[in-house]
Amino acid sequence: MQKNSIEIEKIANLAKLNLSEQEKKTFSAQLADIINWFERLKEADAAAAVEGEKTKGAPLREDKPEIFKNSEDILSNAPQREGGFIKTKKVIHSE
Amino acid sequence: MNARDIAGYVKSGKLLAAETTKKTLENIHAKDSEIGAFLETFEESAMRKACQIDSKFKKGEKLGKLAGVPVAIKDNILYGSHRMTCASKTLKNYISPYTATAVQKLLDEDAVIVGRTNMDEFAMGSSTENSAFQITRNPYDKNRVPGGSSGGSAAAVAAGMVPLSLGSDTGGSVRQPAAFCGVYGLKPTYGSVSRYGLAAFASSMEQIGPFAGDIEDLKLIFSVISGRDEKDSTSLPAEKQVSPALRQIKIGVPTDKIFQDVSGEIMKAFEETLDKIKREKISVKEISLESIKFSVPAYYIIASSEASSNLARYDGTRYGFEAEGKKAFSSYSQSRGEGFSSEVKRRILLGTYALSAGYYEEYYLTAKKVKHLVRADFGKAFQEVDIILTPTTPTAAFKLGEKTNDPLSMYLSDVFTAGQSLAGICALNAPVKTGNLPCGVQFSASHFKENLLFDIVKKIWR
Numbered sequence: 034m035q036k037n038s039i040e041i042e043k044i045a046n047l048a049k050l051n052l053s054e055q056e057k058k059t060f061s062a063q064l065a066d067i068i069n070w071f072e073r074l075k076e077a078d079a080a081a082a083v084e085g086e087k088t089k090g091a092p093l094r095e096d097k098p099e100i101f102k103n104s105e106d107i108l109s110n111a112p113q114r115e116g117g118f119i120k121t122k123k124v125i126h127s128e
Numbered sequence: 129m130n131a132r133d134i135a136g137y138v139k140s141g142k143l144l145a146a147e148t149t150k151k152t153l154e155n156i157h158a159k160d161s162e163i164g165a166f167l168e169t170f171e172e173s174a175m176r177k178a179c180q181i182d183s184k185f186k187k188g189e190k191l192g193k194l195a196g197v198p199v200a201i202k203d204n205i206l207y208g209s210h211r212m213t214c215a216s217k218t219l220k221n222y223i224s225p226y227t228a229t230a231v232q233k234l235l236d237e238d239a240v241i242v243g244r245t246n247m248d249e250f251a252m253g254s255s256t257e258n259s260a261f262q263i264t265r266n267p268y269d270k271n272r273v274p275g276g277s278s279g280g281s282a283a284a285v286a287a288g289m290v291p292l293s294l295g296s297d298t299g300g301s302v303r304q305p306a307a308f309c310g311v312y313g314l315k316p317t318y319g320s321v322s323r324y325g326l327a328a329f330a331s332s333m334e335q336i337g338p339f340a341g342d343i344e345d346l347k348l349i350f351s352v353i354s355g356r357d358e359k360d361s362t363s364l365p366a367e368k369q370v371s372p373a374l375r376q377i378k379i380g381v382p383t384d385k386i387f388q389d390v391s392g393e394i395m396k397a398f399e400e401t402l403d404k405i406k407r408e409k410i411s412v413k414e415i416s417l418e419s420i421k422f423s424v425p426a427y428y429i430i431a432s433s434e435a436s437s438n439l440a441r442y443d444g445t446r447y448g449f450e451a452e453g454k455k456a457f458s459s460y461s462q463s464r465g466e467g468f469s470s471e472v473k474r475r476i477l478l479g480t481y482a483l484s485a486g487y488y489e490e491y492y493l494t495a496k497k498v499k500h501l502v503r504a505d506f507g508k509a510f511q512e513v514d515i516i517l518t519p520t521t522p523t524a525a526f527k528l529g530e531k532t533n534d535p536l537s538m539y540l541s542d543v544f545t546a547g548q549s550l551a552g553i554c555a556l557n558a559p560v561k562t563g564n565l566p567c568g569v570q571f572s573a574s575h576f577k578e579n580l581l582f583d584i585v586k587k588i589w590r
Contacts, residue, residue: 039481048436048480049443049457050473051465060477063535067478070425070536071491077422077498093361106209106225112450121445122456 039064131197131291131345138196138238141185145196149178149240152198156243156289164264165274165283167203169243170210174198177240184238192237193352199234200284200293203244204251205336206325207231214327215259216249218442218449218467228325229360230294230336230353237352242290245280249472250439251296251329253277254304254541257532258471265528266308268565272525275305278339282309285339286566292349293339298330299427300520300545302337306557307520307568312346312585313339315545317575318552319364321350322357328438330431331362333549343589346556347582354578367576372514374587377580379405380415380513386543391523397560397567398519404588405517415509415516419501420547426502427546428539429482429495435472436479442467474535503551510574515584518544520557520568544570554578558585 041061045052052060101107104117113120137143153169160166181196201207204214206224213219231241248258256264256279264279266272267287274283278295282305285293295302297315306313314337321336328334336353340346356365381402387395405412444450444463451462468476482491509516522543531538548555555572573580 041477044477044481044484046461047484048476049440049461049464050468050476051461052473053465056470056473060474063474064477064481066536067428067539068481068491071429071482074422074425074429074491074494074498077419077426077494077501094358103208103225106223107446110222110225110447112444112447119446122454122459124456126455 039068129291130342131194131340131348134197134291135193135195138181138185139191143196145178145181145238145240146175148196149174149198149242152242152290159287159289162265162270163267163283163287164262165245165280165287165289166200166243167213167215167246167261167280168211170207170241173210174240174242177235181238181240192239193348194234194237194239197239197292198242198290199239199349200243200245200281200290201231201241202247202278202281202293202295204247204296204327204329205231205294206327207241207244210244212244212327213261214250215247215261216468216472217260218463219447220449222447226325228336229322229357231325233353234349239292245278245284245293247280248277249469250327250435251277251298251301251334252435252471252475254300254538255526255531256280256305257528258469260469263528266525268310269525272527272565273308275308275525277301279305281339282306282311282313285309285311285341291341292345294336294353295339296326296334297337297549298334298431299549300542302339303520303545303555303557303568303570304541306339307559308525308566310559310561310566310568311339311341312343312556312558313337314346314350314556314578314581315548315554316350316354316578317554319362320354320366320554320576320578322355322360322363324357324359330434331438332434333427333431333552343558343582343585350578371577371580371583374583375409377515377584378411378413378513380413380509380516382417382420382516382518383414386417386420386518389522389543390519393524393563393565394519394522394567397562398517398569400562401517401560401569401588408587413513415513417505417509417516417547419498419505422498423502423547423550424539424542426495426498427542427550428478429491430499430550432475432479433482433492434479436476436483439472439476471535499550502547506547506551506553506572506574514573514577514580516572518570518572520544520570524565524567548572554581556581556585558589
């Protein structure tokens with residue numbers, strides 16, 4: 034019955050999502066069920082839809098620099114900051 | 129009291145906005161301990177706004193269309209300097225740095241924003257049980273869910289705590305809770321209400337949509353929040369539509385097998401509505417919506433894919449929950465693992481899978497093509513009829529806990545609502561009471577034909 038099994042660790046890693054062992058087990062089973070259910074889309078005559086692919090693009094406004102008055106409000110939501118900067122954790126590590 | 133009466137009394141000086149606001153807040157505190165619709169009430173800013181309205185009146189200044197009307201907003205819509213959490217642990221301490229356009233338009237018309245309402249975390253769910261903070265109970269039966277994801281906003285109106293509220297609808301998140309709670313709820317045409325200041329989940333489908341206790345109030349709040357906004361490039365000006373005269377309207381009822389899983393009580397509500405329509409001598413025609421059976425899986429693939437991308441921002445750097453740890457990348461995974469609850473993780477994983485190498489064409493691209501098929505099917509139907517009538521949901525409100533361990537059965541409650549979201553058209557829930565629990569019927573119309581929906585409901589239930 035279960036046609037699809039997913040490599041849960043690979044997907045979780047791509048999604049940057051830590052999962053507990055229990056979550057890995059539960060999600061693997063649930064996602065396999067849901068993905069099997071997605072299979073029914075293959076019955077749709079999707080080829081007939083290609084014609085409709087062209088949609089109007091959203092109109093864009095001119096790109097003009099503006100002063101955002103509430104920058105302090107944005108910065109104050111950051112977990113760590115230093116003055117007017119958001120502080121991040123170390124990205125590059127020396128081995 | 130409905131919103132029009134409140135605004136009328138405040139504008140004529142028969143009622144003070146401050147008095148109404150105070151009473152509303154007291155009423156919320158009295159009733160909400162049993163319902164759990166609100167995550168927070170905004171006492172201070174609400175009273176401040178109310179006093180400003182009263183002093184404007186005293187000075188003889190013109191008051192707005194919603195003068196003194198209390199409005200609740202779903203907790204995924206920004207209101208500057210107020211907390212907004214998306215009912216997620218990850219945004220527990222987030223303070224909005226700016227105000228959503230829809231909320232600003234309400235404030236500009238002198239509405240009073242009284243609080244933020246509970247929801248499924250990041251609007252993912254159909255029962256409001258996925259909130260990280262509390263459950264919300266259906267005001268008609270406290271052992272049942274209010275629907276979701278905008279369950280708090282629906283319950284707040286149904287329980288008489290506020291006459292109007294805002295929710296958001298991505299695949300049925302306004303229409304389904306409106307049906308479960310017995311109130312009016314509108315999913316506007318995609319592009320008719322600005323999404324500026326709505327926390328992003330599935331950007332190509334979601335719209336802010338209102339709840340109201342009656343159809344005139346629904347029409348009123350929609351007229352306030354809709355319109356083109358420079359800050360949302362997908363918003364559009366309302367096209368000038370010439371609605372056909374009511375007696376020329378044709379209503380379509382799908383013939384396809386979509387009715388097979390509908391419960392007896394919902395069928396009864398649907399058939400009673402159909403009888404009412406026929407008594408009004410409105411012509412009813414059978415139509416075919418063949419691709420509608422594919423709409424729920426296509427919707428879930430597209431919505432989850434967009435969610436996996438949109439929610440990538442919650443890594444605990446610029447805002448949100450940040451886990452301990454010294455290295456950036458492992459800290460991202462940990463923050464997200466701890467900050468999100470199950471349904472959000474499930475959708476992120478699904479979306480990541482559907483977009484990953486080797487599966488993108490099979491799932492995401494196929495779903496996008498099906499989206500066009502569904503849109504074309506609706507387009508064809510609207511050449512023959514003006515409005516399509518279906519039930520809003522296959523069943524009335526289910527019990528708390530009934531579907532929490534079965535995500536797929538929860539998804540299937542969107543069977544009548546996901547198609548309109550894929551097609552980007554407008555649809556509203558009209559409440560119908562046949563038994564102990566509220567039921568709803570859904571009227572759908574083509575893009576920007578909201579007024580036709582309001583008119584037909586007024587005619588049928590005048």
